[in-house]
Amino acid sequence: MRESQHNGPEPRLGLTFSENPDGTVNWHQPVSDQFVDPSGRFATGGLAVLVDSGLGAENHRRRPSGKWTVTTELRLDLIGAPREGSTGLGIRADHLGHDGHCLTTRGEVVDDDGEVIASGLVKTMEFAAGVDAEGYDDEPPWPSALEPGTLTEVLCLTLSERGDGPGGSRVVEGVIAPEPTLANPLGNLHGGVFAAAAEVVGAAVFPHERDVSSSSLDVRYVRQIPLVQPVTIRAEVLHDGRSWGISQVTTRDERGRVSAVATVTVYGRR
Template identity: 75%
Template sequence: MSEPQYNGPEPRLGVTFAETSDGDITWHQPVEGQFVDPSGRFATGGLAVLVDSGLGSQNHRRRPSGMWTVTTELRIDLVAPPRAGSSGLGIRTDHLGGDERVLTTRGDVIDDDDTLVAAATVKSMEFAVGGDAGEMDDEPPWPSKLEQGTLAELLCVTLNEKSDGPGGTRAVEAVIAPEPALTNPLGNLHGGVFAAVAELAGAAVFPHERQVSSSSLEVRYIRQVPLAEPVTVRAEVIHDGRNWGIAQSTTLDERGRVCAVASVTVYGQR
């Protein structure tokens, strides 16, 4: 009997990998509707699963025996959206090393003509797991199961605008439905999915008359985010200037503790 194929957010977004003859790994993501937010804007969050998986895998391959890794920090700085007519994106990685606790890899997201699209960094923390951690590494390359739709549709997200009363804080709440295909191998919300949703909500906080292009996304993962129930990511304005703005996106657990927080920086004049 054949092993069940991985059905996480990577194949859902068309993200695939292949091992080269020299043992390295290449990654690919098509440029389709998964980079479009509900307003039609190019969404930097569409890069998050590719970055988390591609750079995180470089850290994971270098962990000590008997250990597992989870992403603790992720950063993406958009240089320019993919060019019109692009067929897909890849990643160049540069593993920087580790200190027996945290592993760090930086990399470039590149267009199919080798043009730089974004610079990224992923930090991963090592921790011990029960049983043989190596058995969880035997996942063969999965086929693309790209679904059509906008990024919010593919990530099962509903965006709701909020306001804390007259003149209050402008906010957007993004609610992620408990779709099993959005989890990581440990069964929690995939870090790249949270990052993507945090960027969607953070950019949506700004007025629609503003020409918003996301410039950077910085995420810190504090504790695991179960997906047994819908997960709410709340974004609020930190700064809304004439030429640029900053939003903060946060998700809490049932005890009110912060599980993950993201900073979304956008440029664009009103």
């Protein structure tokens, strides 16, 4: 059997998969430092590539012949961090169908005890792409190439704090370096990578005295995000209450148009 040529964010984050005789797929992601953000918290964003790839794959394999798929919407709700000592995560997928516009799959992220730690949903659209869709489907499972480090290090993400939001509110910008292994097969920033980075940056706008745990991440992908130069994402506060907060995270193209937008909801009293 030939070796896989895939060299994207999935192997970089240690994600692997195996196919069952009935056609279903088992996904596995190790639990290590790639879930830790600069504040030391468990970052929900560390689950984003698993959700995007695992649920998106269920949509992708049901697309019309000759078409490619891209994620248009991703939602991720954290229920609880993996138990201490958990070694790996998997995903249970439930394909909901195709309404003529989008394919939709929902699912659950589970730890190695089968306990649910998060729920997710991915919508995708199909289109004619400049890649050999069927040929890519024949790629064998890739080996893990887990990149050591925290989530920001694995995502090649740097954060900077600003105060030029509405009314002088806190703004955080993140810059993703153009690392080729963060791209999807079309050469654009992988949707799960944007979602992961958006969650980290969106949570970072809230004061450090708040015991922040991200409750939900909701992403809309408007247009492709080329990874030919650093990608800047910007988070601003929408609501900063006593018990919970909401931030909005955007990235724009060179013409100033929104390429992707995310809403991050965090819980935790000050």
